[in-house]
Amino acid sequence: EVQLVESGGGLVQPGGSLRLSCAASGFTFSSYSMNWVRQAPGKGLEWVSYISSSSSTIYYADSVKGRFTISRDNAKNSLYLQMNSLRAEDTAVYYCARGPVLGEADYWGQGTLVTVSS
Amino acid sequence: EIVLTQSPATLSLSPGERATLSCRASQSVSSYLAWYQQKPGQAPRLLIYDASNRATGIPARFSGSGSGTDFTLTISSLEPEDFAVYYCQQRSNWPLSITFGQGTRLEIK
Numbered sequence: 001e002v003q004l005v006e007s008g009g010g011l012v013q014p015g016g017s018l019r020l021s022c023a024a025s026g027f028t029f030s031s032y033s034m035n036w037v038r039q040a041p042g043k044g045l046e047w048v049s050y051i052s053s054s055s056s057t058i059y060y061a062d063s064v065k066g067r068f069t070i071s072r073d074n075a076k077n078s079l080y081l082q083m084n085s086l087r088a089e090d091t092a093v094y095y096c097a098r099g100p101v102l103g104e105a106d107y108w109g110q111g112t113l114v115t116v117s118s
Numbered sequence: 119e120i121v122l123t124q125s126p127a128t129l130s131l132s133p134g135e136r137a138t139l140s141c142r143a144s145q146s147v148s149s150y151l152a153w154y155q156q157k158p159g160q161a162p163r164l165l166i167y168d169a170s171n172r173a174t175g176i177p178a179r180f181s182g183s184g185s186g187t188d189f190t191l192t193i194s195s196l197e198p199e200d201f202a203v204y205y206c207q208q209r210s211n212w213p214l215s216i217t218f219g220q221g222t223r224l225e226i227k
Contacts, residue, residue, distance in 0.1 A: 037162075045154075045162065045205055047216040059214050062119075095161055103209020103216050104152055106173060108161035 002026040002107045004096050009112030016086050016116070022079040022096030022109055030074035033057075033099040036081050038092035039111075048094070049081065050102060064090075086116045120144050122206050122219035130227040137193040139222045141206035146186045150209045153182055153191045156221075157202045165204075166191065193224075201226050 008020040022034070036048040049070040050059040058070055069082040079096050093113050097105035121144040131137055141151065149169040154162040164173040166182035169189060179194040193200055206219040 044221050045156075045207070045218040047207075047218065050216070059216075061216075102211070103150060103207070104164070104167050105154075105162070106164045106167075108163070110161055 002098065004098065004107060004109035006094065006096050006109045006112040009094065009114045011115045011117065012086055013118050014087060014116055017082070017084045018086065018114060020081040020083065020094055020096075020112060020114070022081075024077045024079065024096075024098075027098070029072075029077040030054075033102065034070075034072060034079045035097045035099045035105055036070060036079075037095045037097055037105065037108075038090075038114075039095070040089075040092045043092075046092075050099065051079070083114070086114075088116050090114060091116050120147060120208055120210055120215050120217055122208055122217055124204075124206055124219035124222045126222060127220075128223045128225060130225050131196055132227045133196050133198055135196050137191075137196055137200070137224060139191040139193075139204055139224070141184075141189040141191070141219050143187045143189075143208055147208040147210055149185050151182075151184065151189045152207045153180075154205045154207065155200075155202050156205065162205065196224075198226075200224065 003025045005023045033052045051070045067085045071080045093111040095111045096109045098107040123142045125140045151169045153166040156162040170182045181192045183190050203221045205221050209216045
């Protein structure tokens with residue numbers, strides 16, 4: 001059974017940093033690209049970042065480019081999102097999602113809430 | 119950036135009825151269009167990929183159609199568990215753009 005479990009969310013002040021993790025199991029992690037997608041409270045979905053299976057291809061949404069860094073450790077079956085210079089508008093539930101192909105997310109974690117507030 | 123516009127914003131129907139949800143793209147996305155279902159407090163679930171292919175485990179009452187700029191998700195006969203929010207999502211390769219529609223809320227009449 002495919003499982004994705006996010007962690008690392010919490011309350012952070014504007015301008016602060018946070019690192020999210022996603023632990024994957026139930027599939028060959030190193031064979032799949034991965035994504036981060038977020039959802040602000042009561043709002044719709046926003047794709048944040050994509051990383052290919054070998055980390056050779058990485059994309060970011062314009063809203064986070066230069067502030068967020070996606071990475072993965074295939075030996076640890078883990079995906080990460082380093083978030084710096086956080087803003088109030090980054091407040092959201094952050095989901096990691098498996099991507100069999102670019103732009104598709106076939107399995108999702110339950111999400112971790114990031115709140116940016118003073 | 120390609121903008122996806124979903125209609126209607128809210129659809130009120132009864133179990134057993136047919137639901138038709140629309141997604142229109144501001145420019146052609148070929149067939150790179152997916153549909154997701156999200157229930158309150160849950161993560162989204164992939165229903166349809168590449169406009170018309172059902173994802174693993176998705177019941178046959180869900181079907182997708184369209185290409186270019188106009189897409190449709192059809193639920194042939196609504197079950198109680200189908201009442202949720204539905205999102206369409208596109209991806210275009212050059213320049214890279216991955217965007218979601220604003221969602222359609224399917225509610226029980």
